[in-house]
Amino acid sequence: MTMLSATEVTPIPTSWVGPIRVSGNAVDDEVRVPLATYETPLWPSVGRGARISRLVEGGIQVTVVDERMTRSVILTATNAAQAHAAAQRIRERQDELAAAVSAQSSYARLLEVHSEIVGNLLFIRFAFATGDASGHNMVTNAADALIALVRSWESGLEYGSISGNYCSDKKATAVNGILGRGRSAVADILIPRELVEQQLRTTAARMCDLVVRKNLVGSTIAGALRSGNAHYANMLLAFYLATGQDAANIVEGSQGITYAENRDGDLYFSCQLPHLIVGTVGNGKHLTGVEAALERLGCREPREPGENARRLAGLIAATVLCGELSLLAAQTNPGELMRAHVQLERAQKEQA
Incomplete structure (x- = not known):
């Protein structure tokens, strides 16, 4: 068997999106976040959610509820x-x-x-x-x-x-949601009616209908396991790759539930992420780009053990909410999602 003489590096386009306004028990800050992805329309989509977070008092509130x-x-x-x-x-x-x-x-x-x-x-x-x-x-x-x-x-x-699959690592299971695995976080935001209409070009009623019909009913008939969301995996993979995480953990990480309420025209919107398998030390964190990203995110500060990883989990949860909010809003309007993708891809080709 021929042994490779050197490790090769695969370049992945990365953009710092935001800043996102985040508050809660893990983060209270405005932070730009790195997203490494070939699906570059993800950047402006998350950016739209980030813009809304800065227009709402307190931004996105993230509550880290468990760690293990x-x-x-x-x-x-x-x-x-x-x-x-x-x-x-x-x-x-x-x-x-x-x-x-x-x-x-x-x-x-x-x-x-x-x-x-x-x-x-x-x-x-x-x-x-x-x-x-x-x-x-x-x-x-x-x-x-x-x-x-x-x-x-x-x-x-x-x-x-040493491993019996009852853990359960990198597999979509029920046990992780029931007993817990990784950092469990819930991100939520209350968006006033005028911002929903002006920034998202939709209404709270249409958003709530879509969350029920697509994320909850659609996911159920598809046989989803403790999961009802549009595309958590997109934001998770992009964030994981940029910060040196084990990317295979998006399998259980993308299990989570999006929830929404119409509060007299204002939109309450929430993303539950019960299995964020992330850390700020360990394998992959020594790489120059990863180290720089974690420092820029404020996840290399001298804090009590666990606090830097908790901050990272909070930022990831807020980022997921930004992308989930933006995509679902686009899907409430006929043709908007495809038009946006075509416009962005055309603009990128012209810049190349």
């Missing part, structure tokens, strides 16, 4: 009864497990343990706090240590796998 990273392991028993007895022992000795995690890591902290038994298979889902890291490697290392500890209790369990 998970790893599930498989241990095998002789039968279900033995697996059940082992699961009970694990619950009873969770403090011992937590101490073992703290002893082998400066940042990892055990939060919860959940178990499932299938036949003689014992699935154990560990949830950890991971500071500013997304935590993939951190939780795998911790899970390795916990497997060894559990097996040392002479429970008769054998090693099955």
